[in-house]
Amino acid sequence: MVEMMRRIYLDNNATTPVLPEVLEAMRSYFGENFGNASSIHHHGQETRAAVERSRDSVASLLGCRLAEIVFTSGGTEGDNLVIAGLAGAGDHIITSSVEHHAVLHACKHLEETGCEVTFLPVDGRGLVDPEDVRRALRPNTKLISIMMANNETGVLQPVAEVGKIAAEADVYFHTDAVQAASKVPIDVKQIGCDVLSISGHKMHAPQGVGALYVRRGTHLQPLFYGGRHERSRRAGTENVPGIVGLGRAAELAMRGFERGEDKKMSALRDRLERGILAQVDEAGVNGEGAPRVPNTAGIYFDHIEGEAMVIALDLKGLAVSTGAACSSGAIEPSHVLTAMGLRGDRARASIRFSLGKQNTEEEIDVALVLVPETVARLREISPVYRKTAIST
Ligand code: PLP
Numbered sequence: 001m002v003e004m005m006r007r008i009y010l011d012n013n014a015t016t017p018v019l020p021e022v023l024e025a026m027r028s029y030f031g032e033n034f035g036n037a038s039s040i041h042h043h044g045q046e047t048r049a050a051v052e053r054s055r056d057s058v059a060s061l062l063g064c065r066l067a068e069i070v071f072t073s074g075g076t077e078g079d080n081l082v083i084a085g086l087a088g089a090g091d092h093i094i095t096s097s098v099e100h101h102a103v104l105h106a107c108k109h110l111e112e113t114g115c116e117v118t119f120l121p122v123d124g125r126g127l128v129d130p131e132d133v134r135r136a137l138r139p140n141t142k143l144i145s146i147m148m149a150n151n152e153t154g155v156l157q158p159v160a161e162v163g164k165i166a167a168e169a170d171v172y173f174h175t176d177a178v179q180a181a182s183k184v185p186i187d188v189k190q191i192g193c194d195v196l197s198i199s200g201h202k203m204h205a206p207q208g209v210g211a212l213y214v215r216r217g218t219h220l221q222p223l224f225y226g227g228r229h230e231r232s233r234r235a236g237t238e239n240v241p242g243i244v245g246l247g248r249a250a251e252l253a254m255r256g257f258e259r260g261e262d263k264k265m266s267a268l269r270d271r272l273e274r275g276i277l278a279q280v281d282e283a284g285v286n287g288e289g290a291p292r293v294p295n296t297a298g299i300y301f302d303h304i305e306g307e308a309m310v311i312a313l314d315l316k317g318l319a320v321s322t323g324a325a326c327s328s329g330a331i332e333p334s335h336v337l338t339a340m341g342l343r344g345d346r347a348r349a350s351i352r353f354s355l356g357k358q359n360t361e362e363e364i365d366v367a368l369v370l371v372p373e374t375v376a377r378l379r380e381i382s383p384v385y386r387k388t389a390i391s392t
Contacts, residue, residue, distance in 0.1 A: 005317045008363045010272075012202075012356035013151050013179060013296060014321055018245065019204040019357065025248035026206070029241040037238045038227065047240045054247025058211050061250040062196065063187035065216065070233045071243050074210040075178035076102040077223070078197030081212060081234070082174045083107060083145065085220040086195070089114035091142035096120045096128045096157075097339040099147050103176055104335075107145070116140070125290035126155040126340045134165050143172045148180035148191075152323040152336045152352055153287035154296025156184065163192025172218065178202050178210075182253035183262065183293040194218050200242060204357060205249035209242030252357075261357065266294030269355055272364045273297045279372040286337060286350055295355040298323070298337075300346045303385035304378045307331060309351055312374045318367055321352050 009017070018026075029050065035043025037051045055069045062069075072078045079102040087093050087110060095107055097119045107117045118136045122128055128146055144166050149156050159175050166173035174195040177186055182203035188196055194215040201207040214220055214233065226235030256262065276299060277283055286298035301309065306322035313320055323334030333347035342350070353367070379385040 006366070007317045007319065008359075008366055009319045010353045010355060010359065010363075010367060011319045011321050012359075013154075013352060013354035015201045015207060016204045016356045017358055018206050019249065019252060021252060022205055022245045022248045026241040026245045029244050033240075035240075037240055038229065047238075050244050050247075051238055051240060054243045054250075057247040057250040057254075058198075061181065061186065061254055062198075062213050063189055064213050067231070068213055068216055070212045070214055070230045071238060071246075072197075072210040072212055072234060073208055073239070074201065075100070075176065075197055075199035078178075078199070078210050078212040079103045079145075079174075079176055080106045081220065081223045082195045082197065083110060083143070084223060086172050086174070086218075087115055087142045090140065092116040092118070092138045092140045093143045093145065094118045094120065094133055094136045094141060095145040096122060096147070098122050098126060098128075098150055098155075098336045099145065100151055100176060100178070103145055103147070120146075122339050124341050126150060126153050126287045126336070127290050128157050128162070130158055130161040130165055133162050134169075137165075137169050137171065141169065141171050143174060145174040145176070148175045148177040148186070148196075149183065149293045149296075150287070150336060151179045152296075152334055152350075153290075153298040153340075154179070154292040154354075155287040156180070156291040156293060159191045159193070166194075167192055179296075180293060182249065182256070183265075183295055185257055188213050188215070195220070200246040200249065203246075203249050203253060205245040206242050209239050209246050211246060256357070262294050265355055265357075268359065268361060268364055269294055269297055269353075271361070272353060272355075272367060273299065275364075275368040276371050279368070280375050283375070286340065286342070297353045298350055299353065300342070300350040301375050302346060302349055303382055304349050304375060306348050306351055308378055309349075309374060312378060313370060316370050316374065318370050321354075323347070323350060323352060 035047040037047040059066045083106040111117045120132050173193045175193045177196050178199045181198040196213040200209040224235040282302040333344045337347035
């Protein structure tokens with residue numbers, strides 16, 4: 001009999017598995033509870049009630065009113081809706097150079113249509129300086145968009161400070177909280193944001209659903225035109241099973257904070273990080289010294305190619321990722337790590353380990369065997385590494 005390889009998934013910032021409780025909550029909405037939430041008959045009323053219960057759960061997770069939640073198809077839609085819906089030709093946007101492409105490319109697109117955009121730098125830890133945000137303000141600044149947590153490093157930006165600056169200047173403030181939701185508590189009032197985006201599949205709900213907090217009174221131009229769904233802010237028949245899943249995942253996230261699961265996750269992440277650094281030399285943590293979400297460890301291993309490491313680990317059953325994007329056949333170093341000042345080779349030698357609620361201590365211990373042996377093997381067969389090692 002062929003033995004199945006044990007697989008360990010440490011790529012939860014790419015996507016998370018749907019939790020069994022979430023799947024269970026969704027199940028009947030693929031079957032007997034199939035109604036269109038806009039229908040006025042029994043079937044519609046049933047699904048409408050489920051959508052509104054989920055809205056309540058998501059609003060509790062973010063600390064806002066029910067009516068301030070707009071369901072979307074995910075983080076990309078939320079980010080695009082905010083950027084295109086709040087700014088346009090003649091306006092000015094302030095954002096950072098380490099945002100997700102959902103924000104960066106939406107801003108670049110607006111730039112082509114006559115909107116001005118300032119892409120702020122970050123320091124070596126990946127942090128935006130709020131004073132840079134203040135200095136970048138112009139009379140026509142309409143929107144500030146600074147992410148809450150970075151997807152590659154987990155670094156948490158000083159969003160509450162940015163929120164104060166935005167409020168003083170009377171400028172809209174958006175934060176992309178896709179990688180923060182369910183990992184750290186979120187309170188939109190404490191952050192002082194007008195809009196905040198989250199995505200289901202980064203928090204153990206399914207892919208293809210998300211939510212946007214839109215502060216009451218914020219005039220958001222819709223992206224889609226059609227029916228009057230979501231108070232005319234997002235036309236289109238609701239993805240009821242997905243929304244139900246997102247609501248359940250929000251409830252589980254809140255219960256997780258009450259039970260201190262975030263602290264346990266950060267202990268597990270630290271165990272992984274310290275264990276790797278204790279066994280592997282010429283390695284370090286990207287974003288070291290900055291506050292970070294509890295699940296993410298971005299680590300560079302000098303003298304290796306990140307892509308080779310991802311493939312080698314995958315062959316051993318461990319799923320991780322690089323921040324690098326493959327464009328036109330060449331591997332581009334991650335824009336996030338480059339903005340933090342990492343050399344190209346070090347950025348390309350970076351691996352992202354990201355934990356989810358399903359990961360166990362035992363899995364981390366297996367990773368602590370696989371990672372050092374794989375780095376050693378890759379360095380051994382690297383002609384560049386050998387030359388460096390011999391000449392020093
Ligand atoms: N924003 C951040 C920070 C992300 O990490 C991602 C996905 O990786 C997105 C936005 C896009 O979210 P979605 O995959 O739901 O479109």
